Amino acid sequence: MKTKPVNKLRCNEVAKYVCENLDEQLNSRKCQAIKKHLQTCPKCSAQLNSLKKTVFLYRNCATPLLTTTDHEKLMAGLSLLIKKK
């Protein structure tokens, strides 16, 4: 059975691999080939950048802080539970 050399990757394979492995610390032969492909393919490179930007937007989207009232409410509820036990 013929196996395809990793340096001849198609863009859709690259897209799938990148979407699954973004942020993973990989150093496999395939990963090296993907990196090489990304350096020479503007389409895949742009897709990678938009993926990174998507993650960046969510990662930097602030969440509300837990207030003292929320904390007190939580502790009061738990105290009741502990007393019941």
Next chain:
Amino acid sequence: MEIKQIHNIENESELVHKAQKGDQRAFSLLVKKYESTVYSFAYKVCRNEEKAEETLQDTFVNVYRKLDQFNGKAKFSTWLYQIVTNNCLMKRRKSKLDKSSISLESPDSAQEGSEHQGDGAPLQTLASSKQTPQDEMVNKELREHLDNAILKLPMEQRIVFILRDVEGRSSEEVAKILKVSVPAVKSRLRRARVFLRKQLQEYMEV
């Protein structure tokens, strides 16, 4: 003073062990240490402060009830994430507010509806401290777009995306939290990333 005490406790397992033996102070310290993590995660999943508060309460009630079942094989935080993710999934099932979510098999077809109710926190991190009214409008619009997009994701993909990409947990830990395989985590993550990227396409060229 309590925060200092938390940091002084080098061995978390000792704290957990004490709480398991009925030490209420140790349990309170565990709550204090993790309450913000749980609340923040719950908010990121449901994008709603009220639901995040409810999830916080439910999670620590379950932690208290199940504490003796924690055997220390996994990290305490992994076990805690298991409980909070289960609560998020339960809440979705109970309230049936996830009507907009679609099956895991077809993320691209999710277009209709949203859980988003238009409230929530300001997007502090993305917003500059010296904003013009136009900046504020763009940020508000972007935040709504981010909320709407993520709420269209099926809960299973949403949780994977938040754990892996937002909370920065490893694929292996996410697999342990959700009790699925690493390839399953990667598959859900890929679908979530592709879907969200498409949803946010208009912001990519800016």
